[in-house]
Amino acid sequence: MRLPAMLACAGLMLAGCHSPTSATSSESDLDLARTCWPVASAKALQNKDFGIADMGEIVAYASIVAKAQPGSALITDKIGKVMGTPLSDADKKRLSTNLDTYQTQCRARFPVAAGTAAPTLPSDPVDRTLWCLMAATFLDKAMQGAGKSDYPQKAQVGRVLRTAIASLDKRAAAAKGIASQADFNAYRDRQADALFANRLDRVVAACPAQ
Numbered sequence: 690m691r692l693p694a695m696l697a698c699a700g701l702m703l704a705g706c707h708s709p710t711s712a713t714s715s716e717s718d719l720d721l722a723r724t725c726w727p728v729a730s731a732k733a734l735q736n737k738d739f740g741i742a743d744m745g746e747i748v749a750y751a752s753i754v755a756k757a758q759p760g761s762a763l764i765t766d767k768i769g770k771v772m773g774t775p776l777s778d779a780d781k782k783r784l785s786t787n788l789d790t791y792q793t794q795c796r797a798r799f800p801v802a803a804g805t806a807a808p809t810l811p812s813d814p815v816d817r818t819l820w821c822l823m824a825a826t827f828l829d830k831a832m833q834g835a836g837k838s839d840y841p842q843k844a845q846v847g848r849v850l851r852t853a854i855a856s857l858d859k860r861a862a863a864a865k866g867i868a869s870q871a872d873f874n875a876y877r878d879r880q881a882d883a884l885f886a887n888r889l890d891r892v893v894a895a896c897p898a899q
Contacts, residue, residue, distance in 0.1 A: 718798065719757050725795035725802065726750035727776060727784055732792055740841045741828050742804065745890030747772070748831065749802035750795065752885040764881050765827065801888055808887035810895055811880075815861045819880050821896035822853035824889045842890075848898035856897075 726747055733743035748768065755767035762770075776784070784791075796803035811817045825846050832840045867873050884892065 719754065721795065721798055722750050722753035724780065724784070724791060725799065726754065726772065727780065728788055728791045728795060729802075731784070731788055738841055739835075739837055741832065741846065741890040741893065744828060744831050744835070744837075745888045746802055746804065748827075748885075749888045750799065753799065753802070756882075756885070763878055764885050768885070801886070804888055804891060806888075808891045808895060810892065811883075813865075814856075815858065815865055816880060817896075818853050818856045818858075819877065820884050820892060821849055822857075823877075823881060823884055824892040824896070825850040825853065828889050828893060842893075845898060846893060849893050849896045852897050852899045 729743070729747045729750055733739050733747060736743055751768050751771045752764070754771045755764060758767050758771070760767075796805075800806040801808075810820055829843070829846050829850070832838065832843075862873070865876070867876055
């Protein structure tokens with residue numbers, strides 16, 4: 690998944706911001722989410738301490754759009770496709786407005802993306818470990834793809850990742866019926882669908898890190 694082009698595209702919108710308007714309350718969640726992830730990207734570029742909270746918000750909005758896409762592709766692939774798709778002229782026009790106003794509406798409509806809704810990690814230890822592993826891995830790759838390899842929370846993400854890897858229990862996985870690579874892949878994909886209903890940086894913050 691490559692994100693620099695997406696971030697740069699959204700950032701270029703800032704140069705033409707004028708004629709402040711707001712998103713309309715009649716927009717569907719999906720239509721608003723299509724606007725929210727580029728808005729979050731553009732706002733993130735204004736943050737000199739761009740970190741996983743910024744990326745978590747961007748990905749959360751993109752996940753809403755991705756989940757509505759048809760087909761059986763993995764949710765991570767769908768998210769990458771959403772975030773890698775060039776903005777249409779209509780979307781660019783929508784973004785040539787007041788980003789702060791849009792951001793306020795986006796965060797009000799989507800509490801999970803805004804980070805105001807705490808994630809609930811699975812009670813099952815195998816599921817929880819996999820969530821931590823996937824969330825940390827995805828965020829780290831996304832930050833590196835955005836050219837932010839030295840982001841402020843890199844050490845924390847690394848600790849979560851190492852702890853999750855060390856906590857993987859093959860016997861516990863086998864007890865869940867995971868006996869082959871195909872079983873694991875199917876299990877992972879099911880867990881990914883549930884994971885991306887949360888904001889990844891909040892998931893990472895709730896994970897053990899040693």
